[in-house]
Amino acid sequence: xxxTLPLIISCQGEQSTLNTAGSEAEDIAxxxxxxxxxxxxxWVCVVGLMLFAAARRGEPMAEQSxxxxxxxxxxxxxxxxxxxLLAYVLFSMPATRPWFEKSRADxxxxxxxxxxxxxxxxxxxxxxxxxxxxNEIRLPAGxxxxxxxxAHDVIHSFWLPSLAGKMDMIPGRTNILxxxxxxxxxxxxxCTEFCGTSHTRMSMQALVLEPQAFASWVEEVSSAxxxxxxxxxxxxxxxxxxxxxxxxxxxxxxxxxRLGPNLTRLFERDRIGAGASANDPSGRMAFVRNAGAxxxxxxxxxxxxxxxxxxxxxxxxxxAAR
Amino acid sequence: xxxxxxxxxxxxxxxxxxxxxxxxxxxxxxxxAIHCAKVDPGASLAAIRFMLAVATVxxxxxxxxxxxxxxxxxxxGTQEPPHEEPTREDRRLFQGFATLLLSALSFVSVLxxxxxxxxxxxxxx
Numbered sequence: 001x002x003x004t005l006p007l008i009i010s011c012q013g014e015q016s017t018l019n020t021a022g023s024e025a026e027d028i029a030x031x032x033x034x035x036x037x038x039x040x041x042x043w044v045c046v047v048g049l050m051l052f053a054a055a056r057r058g059e060p061m062a063e064q065s066x067x068x069x070x071x072x073x074x075x076x077x078x079x080x081x082x083x084x085l086l087a088y089v090l091f092s093m094p095a096t097r098p099w100f101e102k103s104r105a106d107x108x109x110x111x112x113x114x115x116x117x118x119x120x121x122x123x124x125x126x127x128x129x130x131x132x133x134x135n136e137i138r139l140p141a142g143x144x145x146x147x148x149x150x151a152h153d154v155i156h157s158f159w160l161p162s163l164a165g166k167m168d169m170i171p172g173r174t175n176i177l178x179x180x181x182x183x184x185x186x187x188x189x190x191c192t193e194f195c196g197t198s199h200t201r202m203s204m205q206a207l208v209l210e211p212q213a214f215a216s217w218v219e220e221v222s223s224a225x226x227x228x229x230x231x232x233x234x235x236x237x238x239x240x241x242x243x244x245x246x247x248x249x250x251x252x253x254x255x256x257x258r259l260g261p262n263l264t265r266l267f268e269r270d271r272i273g274a275g276a277s278a279n280d281p282s283g284r285m286a287f288v289r290n291a292g293a294x295x296x297x298x299x300x301x302x303x304x305x306x307x308x309x310x311x312x313x314x315x316x317x318x319x320a321a322r
Numbered sequence: 323x324x325x326x327x328x329x330x331x332x333x334x335x336x337x338x339x340x341x342x343x344x345x346x347x348x349x350x351x352x353x354x355a356i357h358c359a360k361v362d363p364g365a366s367l368a369a370i371r372f373m374l375a376v377a378t379v380x381x382x383x384x385x386x387x388x389x390x391x392x393x394x395x396x397x398x399g400t401q402e403p404p405h406e407e408p409t410r411e412d413r414r415l416f417q418g419f420a421t422l423l424l425s426a427l428s429f430v431s432v433l434x435x436x437x438x439x440x441x442x443x444x445x446x447x
Contacts, residue, residue: 079430086434090441099364099446176446 113156134261197297235317358445
């Protein structure tokens, strides 16, 4: 019972290849089961043969039949089995890594890996940026999503195990990954290529929504982007006064920095700093005070000079900024 | 004049099949990689697949030829290995037997290398 626990646990959760929520992930899970089962059968046969040989101690086989066993069991059978498995894997490739014409995309999102966060840009049909977000992607269920994967600095790797296989993000290249989420839910994706000190603190969340909910969310965010945000008096003032807007953007305000993550609608995100800490007042305040203590190697400097009242105001503002 | 010599007393015949395997591998992978890098993503591979299928048949035929010569050199299976005596005859038989085994390995490997041709229809970015 205890021995089976790791198996049972790894089949659940928001970051499991076996807990599938997308068509590619389903085919990948199927592939895992088939190859693992074939491997298990081969293992049982080999161990069985070994035990059989050990039990026959003292009774040598005739030379001719031993030769036949070696030729069939050692050459023909393994080669044929491998051939069949390889053929199965290759023929499942169109399903595990689908490719479509660009025009078939219902949604197009550009995701750029940066040290140590994800820049997310939703694009319109002509490839123009509708709005920018960070560390969280929202996807419509039952639709084809075309992801343009890029990297800003070093190689990162994008992987949402519950939705599809992984793909590298390489500086100077745009890799295309198609997703077809099927089940509404929240899924987690870690960076899967070592990218520096805080590589393990670089993750993202994918929220799969009903298509209508997704469409109204896109509509809401796009329209809010164009209208000026209500100046939440003290908070926004403190945010701008301390220079946060030099690196961070909050759509509809004077904060238009592009170096760091866009903080518009930060309240929607579960966590801050690409999964580094909780998105609550104490988490936000600690991150602003000294991001490097939570995320070693992060480009954001520490701000020991911001007084408590301003820090709280900034945190409250970020927690509510639309 | 014979098309094929009656006997090849050289070690080079041993490597024929693995060299064909290596060349076939390079031709397959380099052709597809260069073709896909030079054309639009999603371009059809039909012509390349046909060309590489022909290359595969040629590679397999060469390996079968190498295996046939090795089979002859090995005495058509009438001799039992291990052929370990320090005699000229045993050296000849040993080489024939080793060439035959390498040819079998290369034949299977060429098939494995060519298998993706049957499954991959187009380049993808």
